[in-house]
Amino acid sequence: MCGITGYIGFREAKPIIIKGLQRLEYRGYDSAGIFLFDGKKLNVSKTKGKVADLEKILENKSTKGNIGFGHTRWATHGVPNDINSHPHTSQSGKITIVHNGIIENYDTLKKELISRGYVFQSDTDTEVLVNLIEEIKKKHNVKLGKAVQLALTNVVGAYAIAVFDVEKPNELVVARLGSPIAIGIGKDNSEFFIASDASPFIEYTKNAIYLEDEEMAVIKLNRDIRIRKIKSDSLVKHDIQELTLSLEQIEKGGYDHFMLKEIHEQPKAIIDTYRGRMLPDEGLIKMAGIDDNIDRFLNAKRIIIVACGTSWHAGLVGEYLFEDLARIPVEVEYASEFRYRNPIITENDIVIAISQSGETADTLAAIKLAKSKGAFVFGVCNVVGSSIARETDAGAYTHAGPEIGVASTKAFTTQITVLSLIALKLGKENGSLSTSDFRAYLHTMQLIPSKVEKLLKIDAQVKHIASVYKDSKNCLYLGRGFNFPVALEGALKLKEISYIHAEGYPAAEMKHGPIALIDENMPIFVIATNKGHYEKVVSNIQEIKSRAGKIIAIVTEGDVTVKAIADHVIEIPDTEEAFTPLLTTIPLQLLSYHIALMLDKNVDQPRNLAKAVTVE
Ligand code: AGP
DSSP states (O other), X not given: OOEEEEEESSSOHHHHHHHHHHHHGGGOOSEEEEEEEOSSOEEEEEEXXXXXXXXXXXXXXOOOOSEEEEEEEOXXXXXXXXXXXXXXXXXXXXXXXXXXXXXXXXXXXXXXXXHTTOXXXXXXXXXXXXXXXXXXXXXXXXXXXXXXXHHHTTOOEEXXXXXXXXXXXXXXXXXXXXXXXXXXXXXXGSOEEEESSSTTTTTTOSEEEEOOTTEEXXXXXXXXXXXXXTTTOOEEOOOOEEOOOOHHHHHTTTSSSHHXXXXXXXXXXXXXXXXXXXXXXXXXXXXXXXXXXXXXXXHOSEEEEEEOHHHHHHHHHHHHHIIIIIOOOEEEEEHHHHTTSOOOOOTTEEEEEEESSSOOHHHHHHHHHHHHTTOEEEEEESSTTXXXXXXXXXXXXXXXXXXXXXXXXXXXXXXXXXXXXXXXXXXXXXXXXOHHXXXXXXXXXXXXXXXXXXXXXXXXXXXXXXXXXXXXXXXXXXXXXXXXXXXXXXXXHHHHHHXXXXXXXXXXXXXXXXXXXXXXXXXXXXXXXXXXXXXXXXXXXXXXXXXXXXXXXXXXXXXXXXHHHOSEXXXXXXXXXXXXXXXXXXXXXXXXXXXXXXXXXXXXXXXXXXXXXXOO
16 A cells, blocks of 8 residues: 555645655555656656655755655555655656556566667666556557556556656546545646545645546646546546545544454455455466475475464464375474574475564564574565565565554455465465365455455444443454464453453364353354354353353354354354365454443553564
């Protein structure tokens, strides 16, 4: 997720754009840049780092102008550095662009443009797009708007873009597919603002239009905005909306907290994570980090997963995935234990390090230890160019976008998505999975985001359950198989934001001690999906019931047996058992959120916690 903001009108553009970028930094903060048109030429300033670093550069420049746009980056292609920062400019220097999204077929387009003599400065997909626009403009002898439209019909992926051409200096062209673009409209069309959300222009105008997917707009002063469908070229009319959200609400996407926003971003985050990697119609999974090292993975004697916290829980789900789908032995280790245990590691081992921040000290140290003993280390990170991403031999990024809330939510589900893709790919490659089963899994995975979307609508039911149990002093979370790690994760979520003591256990472990804790004051959250050792879990529930424990069960839609005995039941859509963690975790995330809120805790910044534990 990146932040885009721009201006065209009678005011000085620079201060508006810089302030707008500061408001959009929650969307990404790897690098920042701005372009300003001074009436003669296109002035671009950009740098790795934050908007404050860009401001320092601008202090030494007297660039002025009434038109321009800026960008604050969350890297997806190309590590964060000056040259990969946006805006990007075409080879002629006449066209400049900022982009939020991912161009999946950029490699193919880049090769074609190189064959036509284009030379690229950066590693980004965005630089490919701006040169594609330039090439089409020249080849078809069309103006910027038409060139953008034709270029986008060749693009596969997600984008929100703003484009400027010195040959058409009184207009901006914007377009969107999958990433937001808001257009602020000044009085009598005397000025226009563009942005990823309304926070950069809310103080100037409350009148806005939001582009829909596959739409583009040519914005010219003193004229109504012209909006077209990119593919059909048909003109589109959008009513002007009068904005009522506060600035703070806009930054949180209208949600009260970043954590809730990020819980609700999970359908899109999962799609963005498998986008371009999972091709169900072709029956393919393409992951460069795996493809380039496939022999290592197929010959590995075992996979060791190292991580901390929620990422460690995702690693546990990974253990079930790899052993079930690819029949590869897996060990999951707390990075902090692994690094000091003098573990036995050989060059036949593959270590997978999982980390949202890519900066967790214990995980980084575990990676260095594994590499020093000859292991091949693969990273699953959410932050491009982070320390762990740079330290590992290869990797696959989750495309969750910035996770601001300290309690990890969309990182967990996107980590599981990446691990699922790897396990499926290796299972197909080593013959553990038949082609038909493999393809069936891909189509099942494709249905997950809509099932998460559907699950997010049970918020009111979860809120009620939260109100019943918010004053509990202790809670138990139980799950079996793929959902044992989800029980651990649910307990961690509750602990870290509501400060209620909670423990996760394999359901069968009840008899080995925890059952002594159960009485009428103890709520037990039990995951009882229909393909997850269901009968065994039902008997665990009956054991709890007979000791007056309060049962809140997560079951598969249509369940009857558990419904008859549990105190509360939350239904999740049916899916392959291997993918149920992507669904069962959702109500537990919402539950911890609502309980914490009812207890008036700081949901986004819980006490004593940091988003990245960069110290031991
Ligand atoms: C989870 O909600 C916590 N924020 C914490 O356990 C976190 O998962 C852990 O510190 C690991 O962080 P990482 O994924 O950035 O390495």
